[in-house]
Amino acid sequence: MKIVAIVFVLGIVGIISLIVFQVFYYNVITRLYHAGIRIAAFIQPKAKLWVAGRKNIFGKIKQEFVRDNSKVVWFHCASLGEFEQGRPVMEQLKKEYPNIKIVLSFYSPSGYEVRKNFEGADYVTYLPEDTASNAQQFIQLIQPDLVVFVKYEFWYHYLNTLATKKIPTVLISAIFRKNQLFFKWYGRLHKSMLKKFTQIFVQNENSLQLLQSIKIQHVAIGFDTRYDRVFEVAQHVKQYPEIATFTANHNVIVAGSTWAKDEKLLAEAFYKKLVYVNFKIIVVPHNIDKKSISKTKKRFKKYALVYSELHKATEADLIGKRVLIVDTIGILNALYQYADVNYIGGGFNKGIHNTLEAAVYGKPILFGKKYKKFDEAVGLVNVNAALVIRDADELLNRINLMNQFQFIYTGAGSDAEKFIQSHLGGTTTVMQYLAQILK
Numbered sequence: 533m534k535i536v537a538i539v540f541v542l543g544i545v546g547i548i549s550l551i552v553f554q555v556f557y558y559n560v561i562t563r564l565y566h567a568g569i570r571i572a573a574f575i576q577p578k579a580k581l582w583v584a585g586r587k588n589i590f591g592k593i594k595q596e597f598v599r600d601n602s603k604v605v606w607f608h609c610a611s612l613g614e615f616e617q618g619r620p621v622m623e624q625l626k627k628e629y630p631n632i633k634i635v636l637s638f639y640s641p642s643g644y645e646v647r648k649n650f651e652g653a654d655y656v657t658y659l660p661e662d663t664a665s666n667a668q669q670f671i672q673l674i675q676p677d678l679v680v681f682v683k684y685e686f687w688y689h690y691l692n693t694l695a696t697k698k699i700p701t702v703l704i705s706a707i708f709r710k711n712q713l714f715f716k717w718y719g720r721l722h723k724s725m726l727k728k729f730t731q732i733f734v735q736n737e738n739s740l741q742l743l744q745s746i747k748i749q750h751v752a753i754g755f756d757t758r759y760d761r762v763f764e765v766a767q768h769v770k771q772y773p774e775i776a777t778f779t780a781n782h783n784v785i786v787a788g789s790t791w792a793k794d795e796k797l798l799a800e801a802f803y804k805k806l807v808y809v810n811f812k813i814i815v816v817p818h819n820i821d822k823k824s825i826s827k828t829k830k831r832f833k834k835y836a837l838v839y840s841e842l843h844k845a846t847e848a849d850l851i852g853k854r855v856l857i858v859d860t861i862g863i864l865n866a867l868y869q870y871a872d873v874n875y876i877g878g879g880f881n882k883g884i885h886n887t888l889e890a891a892v893y894g895k896p897i898l899f900g901k902k903y904k905k906f907d908e909a910v911g912l913v914n915v916n917a918a919l920v921i922r923d924a925d926e927l928l929n930r931i932n933l934m935n936q937f938q939f940i941y942t943g944a945g946s947d948a949e950k951f952i953q954s955h956l957g958g959t960t961t962v963m964q965y966l967a968q969i970l971k
Contacts, residue, residue: 554721558688559663566661581641585658593673597655602633603970606676608659608690611640613886614682615647617705620761620959621680621966622652628963629970635674639685646861662687671697678969680704686725695728700969703732704962705756707907708739715746723748733962735907755958756908758888762865763956766892770866774842775814778856782812783872785931788864789818789885790877792827794900798875799831800924807835807854814867816858818877818885825859832857865889872941873931879903879920887912894949896941898930908955917948 572579607622609615615638622634636653638644648656655674660666667689679694679701694701713719714726726732726748733754734740743751785806787798798813806813817828829836832855837845839858858867868874874890879900887909890897897918903909912918921927934941 555688558721562662578641581645582658585641585644586660589658589660590669590673593655593657593670597635597657597674599673599675600633602631603629603677604633604635604674605678605680605966605970606635606637606674607653607680607682608637608685609639609643609682610685611638611643612646614684614705615643615650616761616886617756617758618680618682619652620757620764621704621962624959624963625966626652628967632970635676659687659690662689664689664693667693671699678702678966680966681729683707686722688721688725691725691728700730701728702962702966703729704754705735705758705958706732706739707735707756708742709905710742715742731965733958733965752961754961755955756888757958757962758886758908759952759955760957760959762888762892763952765865765889766869769869770863772863772866772870775856775867775870778842778850778853779812779814779870782810783935784812784814784870785873785875786814786816786867786871786890787875788816788868788877788890790815790828790875791818791881793880794875794877795828795831797880797921797924797927801927802832802835802855804924805928812854812856814856814858814870816864816867820859820861825857828857868895869893871895873898873934875899875927876909884909887918888952891917891948892952894945896934896944897948898927911955912948912951915947915951917944917951919944 569579569582573583605625607618609618622636625632626634633654634652636647636650636656637659638647638656639659644656644658650656660670667687671690671693676699679699681701681703683705691701708714713722723746726743730750732743732748732751734743734751735754735756737753740751740753787794790798795815795817798815802813815828817824825838829838835852835854837850837853837856839856839860842856858864868890871890871893872895874893874895874897876884876887876890876897876899878884879902882902883905884899884903887897887899887906891912897912898921899909899918901920901922903913903920909918913920919930921930934944
């Protein structure tokens with residue numbers, strides 16, 4: 533009985549300490565995590581970029597960022613996906629308030645390295661690690677008049693410092709699920725972070741209700757601003773004549789952000805049937821380093837051609853080439869326009885990539901089974917604009933079905949287009965709120 537009593541008391545003490553000392557535990561966990569990244573940097577290129585990008589970061593900011601009398605709006609994005617959500621708001625702000633300065637920060641190298649020269653921002657930087665002193669120093673250096681966090685980023689010391697200084701801080705394109713820490717009995721610290729925002733714009737009604745269930749009232753539906761971004765891009769999409777020539781008179785699958793499992797499935801489908809019929813595939817791997825591109829090319833053997841070689845290819849070189857492997861960053865969203873069917877990669881890994889870039893062109897979409905964490909993908913499936921596949925045979929069956937019954941193909945494409953249209957306007961909603969602060 534004594535042992536049971538001791539275990540019970542220790543359990544109670546542990547629970548109390550978990551609640552009372554949450555900031556302490558938060559600091560320990562974040563510092564251990566960042567220490568892990570530093571260790572990984574010896575062997576992992578992405579971690580190495582993460583560490584190198586933060587070296588002497590405050591010295592760089594002091595030297596490179598000039599603070600004048602202009603109002604400063606600081607946008608923070610975790611990575612590239614969140615950047616695409618913040619981008620339409622940044623661009624609209626610059627359009628309506630050309631004299632403001634925009635500071636853009638990233639947590640991940642995946643975002644920073646691709647968008648460090650984004651011309652819509654006046655200054656782009658990595659976000660220093662979340663400690664009380666770093667938050668104080670960073671905010672003191674840029675002195676923002678308004679702060680916009682995008683979707684998922686919740687850093688306690690930054691949010692606490694902003695709230696203490698009474699700097700308006702807005703969260704946009706946010707999405708919440710019941711299993712997150714905010715809604716757990718031990719998630720008091722994370723719930724307190726939500727209270728530090730001046731306003732929260734969520735993507736859907738479910739997120740709104742979840743926040744209201746924990747008495748977060750400064751929240752409104754603002755959709756996902758990526759819808760506005762992909763729609764705008766599609767209206768002024770760049771044309772690629774060499775792609776049009778390569779795909780002419782063929783049915784085309786554009787496979788975007790593919791991983792090894794996606795490519796194995798596509799290769800299996802290709803050799804089973806697609807190589808014998810009027811199909812061509814454009815494969816855009818998620819990783820485009822030389823080693824990855826070489827592996828992708830080997831999957832399709834003699835039928836493959838690399839995009840960087842396309843401009844110098846002769847008619848003779850193109851004979852028998854049925855698969856184009858894109859080894860260039862930044863053109864995927866435009867390539868979807870050449871598809872009859874779009875395949876979104878990642879559905880056999882941790883989760884699918886951006887479906888909206890493809891859906892905006894009004895073409896059917898296919899992807900793997902790991903899609904349920906992505907609200908837009910669930911929505912596309914629910915309106916029959918996207919179809920889930922589990923293997924190469926199912927991919928071929930889906931394509932065959934669409935070829936046999938044109939109304940299925942047309943209907944799926946039309947439903948994708950309507951789905952995008954029904955979610956436009958998030959940028960306008962957010963801008964109306966930001967305008968009140970900036971005025």
